[in-house]
Amino acid sequence: MRTFFLSVWTRLTALFHRVSGWFAWMPRPVRLGLFWTMVAVPTAVLLYALALVPMTPSVSDIRKAKSELPAQLMSVDGKLLAEYRWANREWVELSQVSPNVIDALIATEDHRFYDHWGMDWRRTASSVVHTLRGAPQGGSTITQQLARNLFPEEIGRSRTITRKLKEAITALKIEASYSKDEILETYLNTVPFLYNAYGIEMAARTYFDKSAAKLNVLESATLIGMLKGTAYYNPVLNPERAQGRRNTVLSQMVKRGKLEPKEFDALKVRPLGVNFERQTEVMGPAPHFAMQLRKQLIDWADSRGYNLYSDGLVIRTTIDSRLQAIANRAVDRHGLQLQGVADKAWSQRNGWGPDNTLVQTLVRETPEFRAAVEKGEDPDAALKALLANESWLQKLRAEKTRVQAGFLAQDPVTGHVLAWVGSRDFAQDPFDHVQAARRQPGSTFKPFVYGAAFAQGALPTDTLMDSAVEIPLGGGRVWRPTDGGPPSDEPMTLADGLALSKNTITAQVMQQVGPARVAEVARALGVRQSKLEEVPSLALGTSPVTLKEMISAYSSIATLGRYIEPVLITSIEDRHGKVLETFAQPTPEAVFDARAAQTLRNTMRGAVDKGTATAIRTRYGVQADVAGKTGTTQDNTDGWFILMHTRVVVGAWAGFNDGRITLRSDYWGQGARSALPMVGEFMQQAIRTKVIDGNDRFVDEFAPAVPPPPPDAPLENMRDWIRGLFGGGGTPRPPGPNGLPPVTTDPGYPSGPPVPAEERVGG
Known part of the structure; x- marks a missing residue:
């Protein structure tokens, strides 16, 4: 150990004399302070980084994230009801991704990808210099970006030294665990692209209605260009920005020898060619049931050290897939029939229009009305404008009159x-x-x-008499429950x-x-x-x-x-x-x-x-x-x-x-x-x-x-007379159910909510 420290001291002394030669014009105390600063700062950063290692995802976590096996929700008869996935994505192998995508990605995001071990030190240093000059510039490699995509909570996205060190450590772990092609495959399958589309396959389907294997150069450049800012360079809402960013990606491909200059000149004037189709997540035959169980299953998995989204758990449920399918069809068929009734009942001809007071109330409750008023518009004018917008009003009608x-x-x-x-x-x-x-x-x-x-x-x-009923509620109020038709006045x-x-x-x-x-x-x-x-x-x-x-x-x-x-x-x-x-x-x-x-x-x-x-x-x-x-x-x-x-x-x-x-x-x-x-x-x-x-x-x-046997007539007449007394005079009530007290009223009863009407007699 003594020999080791002597060796370190000798090396530091030699380094000091060399640095002193560079800064001979400085006073010796200044040179000494500068030297120890140059030694202490990297050493402190290194020690801090080592302390952060246990706080970063382990190699097993990285493998689990890549090879995720979502939990499966199974019916009692062995049918798949749902899968609990991190996101709406379909994993594709790198061989199933167009080479145009890979070329565009590496040329734009990390052109020295195959030469580094997770950190591009030259790019990092350049990023620091630009940031100090007041022009922040990203310096993350593809591997570092993958670390953020896989572990957004553990690493975070704040601009702090701690986050950057965690990101760097995790990137080095990823590089040590996987080949370059595996890293590219994982990255392309985990990157988000808006509209609930995760991974290159879902992005290709969402924006161009095709598989990732069939993306051409322009389409590939458009999607890779979005990675700088998916919302800002959204080709659906911001086509001009997206096209400009796409051309930047194409120029980077020219710079890195992946595209000929003549091709670039021809391609940069081409339109985006977006064929947008939002991808809906396949929820299975019992989606509400699956959602109801999700939190309970997450809590169960967390308490036992499992991950619901990646550990391949199999949850056996009580749902019978045959009965679930029958229920789905019944609700769908008769819900559609009721929707036809509702559409007719709430058509413009039957009252859905600007003059309907309920419609006016519903409009006042919309986000569009509130936004207009918050901007300073007169409420009456805002209401009138929305009521005059026929297409918007019909959209509101469809939403509000949707049978459930x-x-x-x-x-x-x-x-x-x-x-x-x-x-x-x-x-x-x-x-x-x-x-x-x-x-x-x-x-x-x-x-x-x-x-x-x-x-x-x-x-x-x-038996009781089917006759009009009046029940005092106190405070002079009376409850008079009725049926669809008049009472029969019969027992x-x-x-x-x-x-x-x-x-x-x-x-x-x-x-x-x-x-x-x-x-x-x-x-x-x-x-x-x-x-x-x-x-x-x-x-x-x-x-x-x-x-x-x-x-x-x-x-x-x-x-x-x-x-x-x-x-x-x-x-x-x-x-x-x-x-x-x-x-x-x-x-x-x-x-x-x-x-x-x-x-x-x-x-x-x-x-x-x-x-x-x-x-x-x-x-x-x-x-x-x-x-x-x-x-x-x-x-x-x-x-x-x-x-x-x-x-x-x-x-x-x-x-x-x-x-x-x-x-x-x-x-x-x-x-x-x-x-x-x-x-x-x-x-x-x-x-x-x-x-x-x-x-x-x-x-x-x-x-x-x-x-019980029929009562004795004289005795029953006396009972009727007694019940009449309890009824407060008037016509005596018929006998109540056996063993029950006579009908009473309680003036202390509150009125309660509105009394519902009842269905008519018959089928």
């Missing part, structure tokens, strides 16, 4: 989610109407009211009240059990994330909920009061098939009286057999043992239908993202005609293809409840 839908199917026994459709078109509307959207459920909420009553001893055969059983979706009957049942109890039942069964307002109108579905919550709740009804958490993933494997984690099947939780749930489930067959959902039988020919409920909200804003089968609970919602927009049709706006067809076609095809067994039947665990 949500669809979910779940196995009520296992909790496995079998099909998930979050919207009609993920690329057009990625918003998830299954889990993210909260909408008023309308009459699909009524089973919770009747379930609460059955739990308190009521029977489906109990009606609870079973028929639910099957025919009678608001007058449901409101009376709500009075008897109370809003708090109904909300408690709904939460227990599965409506656990959305807030429920405990008001009388809750009976008619005025509190917004998600489709996923409603499917969970109906699944609990189907399994006689046993709630099970929805299951999306069963296991995760590594790229070699080794199971990394198996997700345990959740244990069903008894949350509701099983006998009451059985009564409710059996009663809900009535909606399909004789009530608002008879189209399931008559139109779609589904003869399986099923039960369900339709739902429609005020002004036909939301249409719902949920159907229960022994091994699948399936539901759909149809409407618009903006609740002020409706189908403007009392016929098409009903849940029985907007949402039910999606479910009907799904069940029809699922049974026909034998994915669902149409012969399965619900099994009763308890003997059906038997109604």
